[in-house]
Amino acid sequence: MSKGPSMSRDTNDKDHRVLATRYTEFQNLMRHRVNEVLLVSSLYDSFILAQDGQIHELMLSEYTDLNLYNVPGLTRAGNAEEALELIEKGGRFDLIITTAHIGDMSLAEFARKLRAAAPGVPLLLLAYDDRDLQLVSTDEVHRLFERVFLWQGDFRILLAMVKSVEDRLNVEHDTQAMGVQVILLVEDNIRFYSSFLPMIFTEVLRHSQNLLSEGMNLAHKILRMRARPKILHCDTFEEAMELYLRYEKTILGVITDIEFAWGGEKKRNAGAELTRRIKERRPDIPMVLESFQPEVASLAKELGVDFLLKGSATLLQDLRAFMLKNFGFGDFVFYLPDGRKIDRATDMKSLEEKLRTVPEESILYHAERDHFSTWLKARTEFGLADRLKPRKVTDFPSVEALRREIIDSIRDFRRELTRGIVADFRRDSFDPANSFAHIGGGSMGGKARGIAFLNRMIQSEQLASRFPGVRITVPGTVVLCTEVFDEFLERNDLRDFALQSENDEEILRRFSEAKLPHKALVDLTDYLSRVEGPIAVRSSSLLEDSHYQPFAGVYKTVMLPNLHPDLQVRMRQLTQAIQQVYASTFTLRAKSYIAATPYRLEEEK
Incomplete structure (x- = not known):
């Protein structure tokens, strides 16, 4: 968001298409x-x-x-x-x-x-x-x-050398395909850029590493690493301007020396002129000017950029602090116009929460300077950043209307992220209306795979936009994967007993007295605290819904009203239902059915 020219907001259909292809685009990054x-x-x-x-x-x-x-x-x-x-x-x-x-x-x-x-x-x-x-x-x-x-x-110099080559090879495609951001370093002193680059690359990679906890699943986490900002290094005025103009829309910030070659000769004012030209085109872009001369600090202030003293004993520390504050790395820190810090957000969820309570003047301060979109782009959330950036502050009748717009955009985007994928269960991102998440590792089983496939097809085929007025969704689903089942059997010493017993009542009693794994119980409690209304607890075994040997109707389904006001009571009902479904794997009916197939009961989970 800014004070500049207004652009119309992307339509919901376009946002939907962008999110539908998000993970495919991530996969195409860093091809070289x-x-x-x-x-x-x-x-x-x-x-x-x-x-x-x-x-x-x-x-x-x-x-x-x-x-x-x-x-x-x-x-x-x-x-x-x-x-x-x-x-x-x-x-x-x-x-x-x-x-x-x-x-x-x-x-x-x-x-x-x-x-x-x-x-x-x-x-x-x-x-x-x-x-x-x-x-x-x-x-x-x-x-x-x-x-x-x-x-x-x-030793990180080798890492910087490898990554600098990779960034040059991939920057053209990655910026055009997905809007991956670029940090431009203009420095001709070998000693200094050999010191700067290892620190800059390490900081960028650590920032990307910190974002992994927000990934929807392992694939998403790995792919987010591919979307980290590129670092482009050059040492002449001409190359700096060429790179800036080529990647202007994706430049996250510029770090420049004051003195380097321009027109084939070293010019003392090259960095200042570069800063002026860039600032004329993008007044809000973060820039820092570095020099051995302390008096350049006043020039930097006049140009509206930060300053670093090359002779400082804390030069690298100062550069790192500049990056954290201005490139959107780390937490989003809320400031008042007078420079006072009033709050901070660690991720998109907390940003949405903090936006509800921070003062209007802080929201206005950050919105006018595009701080929200800068922070989101640094976190590889390019779609949401582009959705926010074109809106002018003056487009809104009040700051409260602006606040609601940002909050609604973040909330809708976070919900969209979970659609069409199988995500690790996380309380902060699970949407009871349409999320599909798993608890534990291993396989999801046949029925869950089928539901996950339908969920993905609805998203990838954009059915919502193809049939206006018709809502086509898959109910919010959480799957307990086979590792949870295996741990439940092993920790409660149930496997051998269940395989050999021919007494259904005894099997059900033993399973009902057993304990579910602690981690699964914690996640299920979080899940239940967010879900209102009836819940179907269904089986999803490895052999279920197979093409040639279906197991439909063999295992138990338990319906829960989920209406009791006490969460602990509802939690007991849910765990008992899960235990009953697990026990139904070993009933005489299930054993008789599987005996008529080529499979063995010990293979079923």
Whole structure:
């Protein structure tokens, strides 16, 4: 939301289509990966880099810590000749990283031979100290390598080098396909960008990692990692403007030095002019200007941007604080116009709740600056962010009307997210009207699979928009998966007894006295606290609803009125119903039926 030109809000049908294809679009992100890296370095350089010589293990650990699933393979060559031989023998690499010490061959000659042997493969140079930087300072070396980095004791430099290449490969598609955000770094000092990039990438990845708890299911969590903001680094005025204009609609923020090349010469005011031009086009965009000169702080204030002093002992900490505050990372912090903090929201649910109580002046302050859409985009909620951003504050008769609009948009979007997918059960996102969620791991069983399939088809085929005035839905459903059933049998020592017993009454008694797993009970209590009206407790076994050997009508269904005012009473009724359905798996009727099929009772769950 802003004070700028108004755009009409997307129609409900368009919002529906956007959400229907949301997960498919996520799957298409980050299509180009760095799967194999060739590291050309002496044994000593490798030892310095990894401290104990185990480079791949350190990289694996770093990726694991950040919940990254695509860990590149790493092959080390001890010198230039060995590297070229690996490539000549058919070695295929997506990225080549070389140090300055590669044997008798010069860096320039080595780079030219690599370009010929592996055309199109990105080539990066990693220097270890100032002496190395002097060796690689020639124009020819800089032309032959995509980028030169400096080792400063932070192993995450390798992560930054890999991710910077991946971002360049994927940014065009991902920004156009789904509006993935971009952070632009303009810095020509090797020492500083080699320090900034590992911190920026780590912060972005940690932010994405923090969002995993909000994922609907495991697939959704992994896919959200793909939609993290891209980081694009450049070192000239011309490239910075080119990148900004190309990705203007998706630029999350800009970090720029004050002095870098412009028109082939280093200009002291290049960063200031870049800031002016960008601010003229997007006055609300977060930007920070960095310089060794403290007096540039007043210029930054005049331009309406933040300032970082390069000589500060807390430079990286200050940059991180800027990102957290301005790029939508971390909590959404509510401010008053005078700068006072009054509240914070940790996720979309709490944002919806806090919006009901924060003062009008705080809502107006954030809406005028597009803070809500910025925060949502940083959390990969591009559809909701785009839905909010085009509305002008002046479109609303009052701030209260604006408040209601934002709250309603968030609530509707959160509900839409759960439609058409099988989600992990979460109290804050489960919608009793139409959600489909599971408790525990393992299989859902035949009947639940069929309901889940119908739920997905209704969503993907957009039946609501094809038949106006007709409401076609699947009732809100929660499935106890087979792991809950197995744990129930094992913890209560019921499996052998139930398989061997021929007394239905004794089976029902033992099952009714048993305890459901604690985690399942907690989730069921949360579920029951949100559901009003009758509940059907039905079986959904592995063999049920199979094509050629249906088990329809074999197992028990229990109908609950769910009307008692005491939640604990309703909870006892629900657990007893579940226990009865579980017990019906082992009745004489069920055993006789399954005996006439090719299956064994111990296979059924």
